[in-house]
Amino acid sequence: MKRLLPFAFILLIAVLAVGGGVALYRAKREKIFAPIPGELETSTPGAVPPHFRGTARAPIVLEEFGDLQCPPCAMLASFLKKLEQEHHGRIRLVFRNFPLAMHKHAVDAARAAEAAGAQDRYWEMSDMIYENQATWSKEERVEPIFEQYAQKIGLNLARFKADRDSQEILARIGLDNQRGASLGVKATPTLFINNQRVPQQFMNDNGLREAIDNLEKGKPPFPAS
Amino acid sequence: MSAKTTSSAVSPSTSRGRTFIYFGAACLALVGLGESTYLTALHLAGAHVVCVTGANCSAVLGSAYASYRGIPLAGVGALGYFTVFSCAILAAFQYRRASTFLGLTVGVMFLTTLWLLYLQAFVLHAFCEYCLFSAALIFLLAGLLVAAPAAREESLPHG
Numbered sequence: 001m002k003r004l005l006p007f008a009f010i011l012l013i014a015v016l017a018v019g020g021g022v023a024l025y026r027a028k029r030e031k032i033f034a035p036i037p038g039e040l041e042t043s044t045p046g047a048v049p050p051h052f053r054g055t056a057r058a059p060i061v062l063e064e065f066g067d068l069q070c071p072p073c074a075m076l077a078s079f080l081k082k083l084e085q086e087h088h089g090r091i092r093l094v095f096r097n098f099p100l101a102m103h104k105h106a107v108d109a110a111r112a113a114e115a116a117g118a119q120d121r122y123w124e125m126s127d128m129i130y131e132n133q134a135t136w137s138k139e140e141r142v143e144p145i146f147e148q149y150a151q152k153i154g155l156n157l158a159r160f161k162a163d164r165d166s167q168e169i170l171a172r173i174g175l176d177n178q179r180g181a182s183l184g185v186k187a188t189p190t191l192f193i194n195n196q197r198v199p200q201q202f203m204n205d206n207g208l209r210e211a212i213d214n215l216e217k218g219k220p221p222f223p224a225s
Numbered sequence: 226m227s228a229k230t231t232s233s234a235v236s237p238s239t240s241r242g243r244t245f246i247y248f249g250a251a252c253l254a255l256v257g258l259g260e261s262t263y264l265t266a267l268h269l270a271g272a273h274v275v276c277v278t279g280a281n282c283s284a285v286l287g288s289a290y291a292s293y294r295g296i297p298l299a300g301v302g303a304l305g306y307f308t309v310f311s312c313a314i315l316a317a318f319q320y321r322r323a324s325t326f327l328g329l330t331v332g333v334m335f336l337t338t339l340w341l342l343y344l345q346a347f348v349l350h351a352f353c354e355y356c357l358f359s360a361a362l363i364f365l366l367a368g369l370l371v372a373a374p375a376a377r378e379e380s381l382p383h384g
Contacts, residue, residue: 005318006315006317006318009314010315013258013307013310014307017258017262017303017307020262021262021265021266021303022266024266024270025266028266028267028270154290155289156289
């Protein structure tokens with residue numbers, strides 16, 4: 001009997017590790033597709049899965065429709081990072097690409113970010129695109145610049161190029177656009193908090209903080225107008 | 226590995242010391258197994274890993290080096306820690322060759338850890354606290370096993 005004891009230990013740990021890993025995997029997968037609180041029935045779902053970061057079941061969901069060539073979107077991105085840190089664990093940020101026709105390279109930037117997302121590095125690429133927005137926006141051709149970014153963040157370049165030029169990536173952007181249109185988005189950045197559009201007068205540091213504080217207290221994010 | 230050693234030449238105190246070291250190694254391997262299982266599950270689920278200290282974990286865990294042909298490196302680590310745990314438990318129960326396999330596995334993991342530290346420092350220019358914690362565990366494991374042969378020498382019969 002004593003001879004079997006170490007094997008019993010080993011078997012027990014193997015079962016616990018595999019069982020725990022599978023349970024955690026299922027829980028995380030479930031969270032990834034967790035619906036946004038207050039989801040509107042009339043809105044189309046957008047690209048699935050969306051790009052999001054933060055706690056997957058966080059009670060507060062910020063959904064941004066942004067254009068990677070839009071300067072206010074770049075400013076909002078850095079502020080949202082701060083907000084996520086301040087409300088760590090209670091916020092989920094979802095980003096939808098909504099390239100505007102007025103920006104020459106917006107679709108290229110969205111494709112590059114989506115292609116990085118195919119290698120699980122969406123946020124690294126979108127950060128790099130935002131940080132260097134002033135530089136690449138002036139260029140005639142942006143593909144080589146985004147390829148350099150891809151290399152910098154350690155992407156497989158061949159796969160990045162193939163994904164960037166694929167119809168699947170374009171379809172994702174199209175789905176996010178359809179979602180935006182179904183929600184009445186016309187400009188960027190447009191932000192929704194738990195599916196309630198953030199009014200223009202709240203699109204600033206204090207306004208967003210106030211909206212989130214209101215939600216945390218169980219109140220509506222914005223006072224009734 | 227099925228045959229047990231005869232421990233006639235080993236003093237009871239040395240044997241206890243060695244058993245203590247192997248149980249210690251098993252405990253460290255369990256911690257590493259827990260951490261790497263967690264990272265593997267998150268990687269496979271496509272979930273975002275949050276660093277407690279705010280370090281740039283995603284630059285490392287999301288890098289091209291974090292997986293090979295779809296197999297997460299954390300999963301390989303989990304397998305390594307499980308092997309270390311199994312060998313350490315068997316060695317603690319005085320199964321012959323278990324300590325040799327334990328030494329070999331920890332040696333390979335030690336070298337892999339050095340390579341991963343090099344990648345973080347000089348290639349990715351970013352550190353991930355989970356990886357550093359795992360590196361610390363491997364160094365501790367290696368330290369423990371370096372201590373174990375010294376205990377074995379004490380057991381040689383005198384005169």
